[in-house]
């Protein structure tokens with residue numbers, strides 16, 4: 427079974443190029459089927475969640491062509507079925523964007539209920555509330571969500587919780603509806619804005635994305651477009667924290683620094699230097715890390731998808747820190763693994779109390795989910811000695827070439843697939 431083999435203890439130094447945002451690409455690719463004309467999308471990350479969504483789209487007759495690693499053309503002119511049901515789609519969260527896209531275009535959708543990382547209970551009541559407000563009938567049967575409407579009519583929808591997925595899904599379902607839809611208490615994440623920009627480039631009429639209130643005036647049809655997906659905020663943040671965790675000096679390139687403000691602010695607070703330029707951010711960790719308190723919040727707050735990475739950094743700081751997770755109740759599963767590496771962390775409910783230690787020690791660890799997996803790799807890179815990280819399939823869901831990018835920063839990390847390869851790696855690094 428594939429795993430990462432890691433020899434820790436050296437700082438990461440150098441430059442790393444950030445790819446397109448997975449969580450923007452998922453809804454944008456799904457929304458592309460809403461036009462009968464060809465849509466050209468660039469900066470699509472090559473990660474497994476995206477591959478699964480694209481395969482699911484092909485299975486319902488969407489023409490999907492990859493040209494190069496990051497350029498995809500989509501044509502939804504010959505969709506043969508509104509039923510997107512397969513075992514793979516079940517594994518990813520983004521599959522539910524097919525409900526918004528198909529319902530919006532064909533007024534009907536039958537889609538496997540989404541899975542995604544096991545980070546806690548992940549309700550979809552706000553998606554359903556939004557679809558119903560637009561006039562759809564929604565049923566959930568045998569793990570499948572069925573949506574049907576004679577016609578969709580704009581409505582005023584107040585979201586009871588700020589939800590990225592529900593905001594995006596309702597936006598997609600309403601772009602071709604009759605009249606105006608208002609989404610109140612909308613999510614403001616950069617990927618919500620990116621989807622709105624993409625849909626507007628296809629002829630939609632969406633205003634206010636990035637604020638609490640999004641207004642969508644229904645249009646008759648969507649046309650083809652060319653679009654480039656924004657850089658991945660969380661991939662960028664992960665490498666920024668990799669600099670802090672390994673006491674390194676990393677230039678993170680091809681980013682939108684505005685999207686990284688909450689991450690940069692915490693890095694400054696814990697004693698790193700952060701230099702911003704137009705499209706890159708440099709993080710230098712030359713002093714011992716200081717403790718801090720952090721609470722995950724919807725954008726522009728500190729992202730839940732960066733919670734494991736900051737926890738790993740704080741576990742190596744000089745003092746006591748508190749991390750509160752307010753979005754997902756099961757997002758501290760990796761703490762057991764960190765404890766096995768020498769971390770001193772106590773989890774009480776949705777709070778981790780962290781007493782910083784001087785060093786981690788290498789161990790055989792397992793990635794419990796995507797972001798925690800990446801954070802544990804970084805812990806191993808900072809640890810004394812040798813580690814292996816299992817279940818790297820989770821990391822592949824959202825990080826393209828993770829170990830190769832880390833190697834580019836001087837990390838001693840290899841992807842190994844057998845005992846023999848593992849021995850070879852150990853011999854090589856000594």
Ligand code: EPU
Pocket residue numbers: 449452519520543547548549550551552553554587588589590591592613730731752753754796797824
């Ligand atoms: N919620 C509800 N009802 C709903 C929808 C959400 O109560 O109908 C709650 C959730 O239980 C959670 C909170 O609202 O407590 C936020 O959930 P949200 O809907 O915003 O999350 P999501 O759409 O399921 C996306 C990302 C996650 C990221 C969250 C928060 C995708 C495919 N997934 O999930 O990304 O953590 O937003 O920013 O975009 C990841 O990339 O590792 C990842 C888990």
